[in-house]
Amino acid sequence: MQSVFTKELHKKYANVKFKKKTKNVSVYESKNYKVKVKDLDIDTVGKQTVSIEGKNKNTNEKHSAEVSVKVEDTTAPVITCEDTITVEQNEAFDINRYVSLNEEGTVTLTENVDTTNTGTVTTSIKAKDKAGNVSEKNITVNVEKNFYQRIADAALAQIGVYQDCTMLVTNSLAAVGINFHGAPAAYLSLGPLTNNPVPGDICVYQGHVALYIGNGQAVHGGWYGNQTTIYSVECNQPFIGYVHVNR
Template structure:
């Protein structure tokens, strides 16, 4: 009889009835249940064990301040003081209610919110950058949570070509996810214009066709009189290869070191010659992308 009394006392179950509603208070639980970080429904197993297995199917509905509500067709659970955005041990209160009978059961339990899920990496499979461009993978990657991102290989943008490397993302809990990415290093936008001009050396054409064909290499479709090319960008006193040299009655492509590719010379040929020519220079146009 003594053992029976002790067993009943250890349950610490108290019942009270009012307006047809029965409330059952369960003893405080010392076990720390595991709950997944930022996953509201991962607490369902606690409802099943502490309230009744019938509460296993309730789903998260809403949260107001420190109270979260879970519901199914016939059951409702109210959780107080659970913060799934905070990793660590927490003491919470849960109250289960049968919607049909209005019977309730309460429990105070310990949970441990833990982050075991690796961060989700969002990034294109292939990234294209210009030669000599400063490259930071963080500008191309986003994570679904706070964390750090790095590459397992250094990307050398001084050389044109492609390199396949691996993005490694680590969250605050130490979970790691990886994603392969290809980095394509292409020639600089303006260098591509200059290279296209050089590729035309020896071709019979006038100066405007030289410039038009050079600009086509970067997707710019334009043709007009020499001074019309002034509309394609801003005038600059510090030209770089690929800028347009606009003269009175002439136009060319600057290739650096005081030289330019000219069309329409020596029997309408395309040739490399000094920027300084018989036609007065109006200015250098840095093409707008």
Template sequence: MKNTKFIALSLGLLFTLGIQGQTVEAQTKETVETCQVKDKDSVIDAITNRYAFMGSELTYKKTIGDTLVYENDQMEIKVNGLDLMQTGKQPVSITYSLKDSKAMFEKMGGKALEGVSSDFIIQTTLDVQDTTAPQIQVQDRYDILQGDDFDLSKEIKVSDETEDVSVDVQGTIDTTTAGSYTATIIATDDAGNQTSKEVQVVVDKKEDPNFYQKIADAALAQIGVHQDCTMLVTNSLKAVGINFHGAPSAYLSLGDLTNDPVPGDICVYQGHVAIYIGNGQAVHGGWNGYTTQIFSVNCSNSLIGYVHVRQ
């Protein structure tokens, strides 16, 4: 924005000699100037780009009906017929007026004022444009639990100069499966202005309070079954959705070692594996004739440790 404009106006352009008090005949300005939707200050450059004004910086003052009024210390400019709520080219009438005789006298270089009008009217076209992209208001990251009822679209707020804004959410968020997901939000207004924002959604696995007891119960349900120790543990883990089978030492990879075991933890020995059920007892497979039985955690195989299975 220019702070002050001091551009000499030709007398034939802004003022004319004639009958005292007569307004200058309206002229047509063919060049189409632009301004921004809903922005009264953007009109200032549009109305002063070609026709200069005197004095200090021009400012918006008020609206009277469909007329916008701008002023500085020496001039008043009225823009009639401009609707800043609507985009597109609009025919307007602009009236440039000197506010007092002193300003007129200075403008005329100290010449007599008789027969000089202080108004100059032009008919022109202003193009109201919307070049401002919508603003997306949403968190950068959401942390939810597996199975939570979560709809990202309900978290999004969009503001724009116009009311017609389309919002597109790209990317899949599976709230039933733990993991990190990225979604891209794209907002487009009716003028084609577009903005986008990426959002991360982290789905944390929901812990089952009965997780370990389910493992222990599944082991107890196999008492008397003819199987080896690894199949006992493998079948017990299936009760909580873990599909794993391997050598006894391989079960160490399923969790962290603990000195305070709970029912459902895995007892890993040298060459043997079992399911802890509490009170110093475990369910062992491949025991006494290759069957599944309850026995003390203390057996002939050396205990490596108790594995607290990760959920």
């Protein structure tokens, strides 16, 4: 606005700074000069006709004019997003789920996130508003093994440990923050039965429980003198079903 004041009023008004706004009047001041701008809506982009009145605070000399001004949006959108995002392996990744903007705009990534492999990806969010203003934010995306695979991996990590079958499953579930221990049948309460098991599902039998790891195999505790070992899902215990644990 200072350039408008200089051109339309006098060059002496070049140093005034925005002071306040009351209703439809914006006030700009310096030590010696004051300008009032009427009917300027800075939130509306486009051409507007406004009235400006300048005053010398020492002499009360005044200058006024009615001018056409063009309001432009030159402010980049503000990106709100965590610095680090954690997702599971093979999860469909959509950055829009994690980002919000303070205005309408589009969000893209400078480098796409491939979740087929675990690891860490460093990328940047680029946000662009309707006026073409762009802002960026660097983020880190951690791709971790999925919930059920972490249970299966925890079971495999116990191969050779001397313990009974329930402790094997309890220790495996602890890897994903589930604290539960009980008789074999009690593990039926942790989720629905499924006919399409995935690694990390619980195999429940009459009087026995194990952890499915895929390809028809499970980790069993309490075998061969209470050892933990890999063996077929089909064993000498009557099978009840696979439990897909609730997350």
